[in-house]
Amino acid sequence: MSFRLDALSILRRPFPRAESSSRRWLNVLGVSTFVALFLLVFGPFGLSSTFPNRTLIIAGYGIVTAICMAFLIIVPPFLLPKAFAEERWTVGKEILMMMLTISLIGVGNTVYSWWVFDYDLGLELFLVFQGVTLLVGSIPASFIVILQYQRYQLLFTRGAREIESHLHMPVVHVSDAIVRIEDDEGKNGIDIGVDDLIVMSAADNYVNVIWRQGGKRTQQLLRTSLKSIESRHTLPPSWFRCHRSHIVNLNAVEHVRGNAQGYRLQCAEGVEVAVARSKSTQLRSFVRH
Numbered sequence: 683m684s685f686r687l688d689a690l691s692i693l694r695r696p697f698p699r700a701e702s703s704s705r706r707w708l709n710v711l712g713v714s715t716f717v718a719l720f721l722l723v724f725g726p727f728g729l730s731s732t733f734p735n736r737t738l739i740i741a742g743y744g745i746v747t748a749i750c751m752a753f754l755i756i757v758p759p760f761l762l763p764k765a766f767a768e769e770r771w772t773v774g775k776e777i778l779m780m781m782l783t784i785s786l787i788g789v790g791n792t793v794y795s796w797w798v799f800d801y802d803l804g805l806e807l808f809l810v811f812q813g814v815t816l817l818v819g820s821i822p823a824s825f826i827v828i829l830q831y832q833r834y835q836l837l838f839t840r841g842a843r844e845i846e847s848h849l850h851m852p853v854v855h856v857s858d859a860i861v862r863i864e865d866d867e868g869k870n871g872i873d874i875g876v877d878d879l880i881v882m883s884a885a886d887n888y889v890n891v892i893w894r895q896g897g898k899r900t901q902q903l904l905r906t907s908l909k910s911i912e913s914r915h916t917l918p919p920s921w922f923r924c925h926r927s928h929i930v931n932l933n934a935v936e937h938v939r940g941n942a943q944g945y946r947l948q949c950a951e952g953v954e955v956a957v958a959r960s961k962s963t964q965l966r967s968f969v970r971h
Contacts, residue, residue, distance in 0.1 A: 693774030696943045697831055698959065699766070710751045718744025739798055746790040754783055768943060769956075776827050784819040788812045834942035841966060842940030848969040849935055861918065863891060863911060865904045872902055876918045879931040880949050884908055892953060899951040924965060925958040932969065 700706045721729050721740045729740060759766040765775075792811040796803040863882070864871035872891055880892045880899075889908060892901040908929055911917075920933045930947055937948040945957040945965065957965055 692828065692831070693772065693777070695773050695831065695835075696769075696941050697771050697773045697776045697827070698834060698943045699768050699771045706755050710748050710755065713751060714744040714748035717747045742794060742798065743791060746794045747787050750786040750790045751783055754779070754786065771943075773827060773831050773942075777824050780823040780827060781816070781820060784816060784823060785812065788814075788816065831942050835940075838940030838942065838944055838962070840940070841962065842938040842945055845945070845966060845969050846938040849938070859918070861915065863904065863915060864906075866906045866910055870904060872904070876920065877931070877933055879921060880934045880951060880953050881931065881955050882908060882911065882921075882929040883955075884927040892951070894950065922965065922968060924961050925956055928955050930955045 700709065718741050721743055722737065725731070729736075733739075764770065788811050789808075792803070792808050795801055795811070859876045860873050861876060861879075862871050862873050872893075874891070874893050878893045878895065880894065883890045883892070884907065885903065887905060887907075888903040889906050889911065890901060890903055892899065894900070908923070908927070911929070912923065917929070920931055921929055922932050924930050924947065930949065934949045934953075935947045936950060939946045939948065943956075944959045944962060947955045947957060949955060
């Protein structure tokens with residue numbers, strides 16, 4: 683019973699999704715190329731024998747793999763964006779997605795083999811290809827996901843402790859300096875003390891600015907973007923772009939948590955901010971100095 687509960691617990695834990703589309707497409711390219719080369723070199727499932735256009739036909743299996751993976755990269759997240767959001771992604775979902783990918787590749791290989799080799803496209807052929815594909819791929823896929831989870835979990839929990847060890851000293855202290863943040867038209871603006879800002883977060887066509895004023899949490903929307911703010915203002919060094927959606931005041935960070943998805947900064951007034959994994963190394967280097 684204890685083992686079962688531990689397994690279920692792992693399946694519910696956060697797991698990182700690829701942050702950029704380029705990473706996803708590189709993964710498609712890498713896996714499909716590997717499949718084609720593996721079949722070409724080792725020739726399993728009767729592909730070792732010599733037949734006309736062998737190399738071209740085997741390359742077709744790589745193309746089928748790429749098409750199936752591309753379909754799952756594009757269509758399900760488009761139809762169910764909330765389910766595929768990083769904050770909701772888990773080890774179990776990652777394993778399920780890999781199993782769906784493997785299964786769809788099996789279906790694609792069935793249809794492709796029927797078309798190329800003129801097999802009898804029936805239930806038996808379908809079950810054979812699905813069975814072989816799932817048997818070969820399911821256990822390694824689950825094992826790889828769990829290993830990835832453990833690696834990321836260890837990396838970011840250790841990193842969080844390291845970052846937090848430097849939080850007792852302000853990153854940069856600028857007494858009573860004031861920064862004015864304005865909207866794109868320059869009609870509305872906020873005067874904020876350098877040490878009073880907590881975070882600026884993207885909110886569609888606006889930026890939600892959260893800061894402390896008179897010891898109380900205050901927030902206001904400005905019609906602008908974080909990119910525009912960075913280009914039009916000289917921001918203090920302690921205001922760190924930790925994510926495409928957030929600029930955080932590192933002097934307002936009270937606690938750092940780490941899990942397999944990366945770091946989360948717990949700031950003053952109960953504000954929690956995610957750190958993009960691509961910014962993790964920069965954050966660690968910044969707080970060390």
